[in-house]
Amino acid sequence: MDVKVMGTALLVLSLTSPNAESDELVAVQATSPATSAGKTVSVSCPSGTKVVGTGASVTGQRTTITRVRPSADLAAVEVTAVEHGAGTVQPWTVTVRANCAPGEYTLVSKSGTKNAEAACSGAQKVLGVAGETEGGHFTKMAPRNNLQGGLVEASGNVDVTAHAICGTRPGLVLRGGSSTVVMTKTASKSVACQGDEQVVSAGGAVAGAIIDDVVPAGYGATVTGEAADAQGQAIRWSITPYVVCSQ
Numbered sequence: 184m185d186v187k188v189m190g191t192a193l194l195v196l197s198l199t200s201p202n203a204e205s206d207e208l209v210a211v212q213a214t215s216p217a218t219s220a221g222k223t224v225s226v227s228c229p230s231g232t233k234v235v236g237t238g239a240s241v242t243g244q245r246t247t248i249t250r251v252r253p254s255a256d257l258a259a260v261e262v263t264a265v266e267h268g269a270g271t272v273q274p275w276t277v278t279v280r281a282n283c284a285p286g287e288y289t290l291v292s293k294s295g296t297k298n299a300e301a302a303c304s305g306a307q308k309v310l311g312v313a314g315e316t317e318g319g320h321f322t323k324m325a326p327r328n329n330l331q332g333g334l335v336e337a338s339g340n341v342d343v344t345a346h347a348i349c350g351t352r353p354g355l356v357l358r359g360g361s362s363t364v365v366m367t368k369t370a371s372k373s374v375a376c377q378g379d380e381q382v383v384s385a386g387g388a389v390a391g392a393i394i395d396d397v398v399p400a401g402y403g404a405t406v407t408g409e410a411a412d413a414q415g416q417a418i419r420w421s422i423t424p425y426v427v428c429s430q
Contacts, residue, residue, distance in 0.1 A: 190370060197388065198337055200215055205327060206284065206285065207284075207410075208235070208236075208282050208283065208284050209295055209343065210347050210399075210400075212278055212280040212281070213226040213279055214251050214278040214279075215373045217242075217274035217275060218267060218275075219266075219273060219274050219374055220266075220267040221266065222265065223250075223261060223290045224249050224262055224277055224342065226280070228281055228283035229393055230260055231257050231285055233286065234283055234348060235282055235350070235352070235402070236313055237260050237281060237284075237352065237385075238278075238320075238396075238397060238398040238399050238404075239262040239276050239279055239283075240277070240393055240395070240398050241275060243273055243275025244273075245270055245271050245396050245408070246267070246271065246277075247267055247320065248262060248264045248314070248396070249264065249265050249320070249321070250262060251346075252312060252313060252346065253313055253348060254312075257288055257290055260276075260313070262279035265314070267320065267393075271373070271409075280389035280398060282327050282382070283386060284381060286352070287351060288310065288350035288351045289346055289348075290346060290347070291303060291346070291347045292302075292346050292347075294341075294342065294343055294344045294345075295345075296341070296342060297319075297339070298334065298345075299334075299343045299345040300334045300335075301335075301345040303332055304349070305399075307349040307351060308351065309330050309427070310349070310352065310427060310429075311347075311348040311427065312324055312326055312333030312348070313333075313348070315335075315346075316343045317338070317369040320337060320394070321335070321336070321393065321397075322338055322390070322392070322393060323389070323392060324336075324386055324387060324388075325388055325423075326386055328357060328360070333346070333347040333386075342413075348384075352429040353429055354430030355383070355429050355430050356378060356427055356428050357427055358375070358377070358403075358425070359404070361374075362423045363423070364419065364421045364424060365421070366418075371406065371407040371408075371422075372405070372422045373406075373424055374404060375405050375426070376403055379430070380402060380430060381430070382401070382403060382427075383399070383428060384426070384427045385400075385404025385406070386401035386404070386406070386425035387404075387423060388425075389408040389410075389422050390408035391418060391419065391420030392420040392422070394406060395407045397412065403424075404425065406424045410415050419421045
């Protein structure tokens with residue numbers, strides 16, 4: 184049974200004023216209570232800002248995110264996580280994160296089977312990518328190389344929805360895209376922005392595995408994946424992180 188909870192927002196980066204008159208990014212996050220059940224948690228941006236990047240992470244084994252949904256007005260983000268496989272009797276948590284900024288931004292959504300791509304229009308570029316899957320697990324949630332949209336993929340022939348947060352910010356650039364082959368059951372890989380660039384959003388992809396976490400944090404972003412065969416043994420798979428940065 185899924186449990187919907189509202190976590191307590193934590194201000195990670197401070198703006199110069201409570202009305203967000205600066206162009207700096209502000210990060211907020213919320214964590215659910217620890218239970219052994221699927222759960223949903225949400226967080227809202229400070230007044231005067233909108234969501235430009237999202238993040239989600241889980242604790243515990245055999246748990247994964249299945250929905251990262253920005254609100255239509257980009258005022259908030261909601262994340263759902265579930266247990267998979269044999270599940271777990273141990274308590275675990277899910278954390279939602281939003282990177283927020285002042286400005287005018289647009290949410291574009293597109294649905295499909297197994298994969299979906301949401302495209303930005305005109306001169307707008309994708310600042311952040313989020314997604315939803317029904318009955319499957321994420322294998323990709325990342326911007327296109329030209330930042331004209333975002334692609335979301337899932338395991339199996341299941342319904343997926345891609346959400347692209349579109350707009351403009353100075354010096355937008357996509358970093359990452361280098362794949363690493365791993366043999367462990369779980370693995371994480373990070374990619375960093377450069378110089379004085381700010382982290383706008385995170386993305387990630389796996390091959391032969393599922394995504395557990397996609398998190399923008401600090402100077403970059405981290406994606407965590409998990410792979411196991413039917414007997415629970417680690418198999419060969421790959422993981423690729425992405426981060427959208429701006430001046």
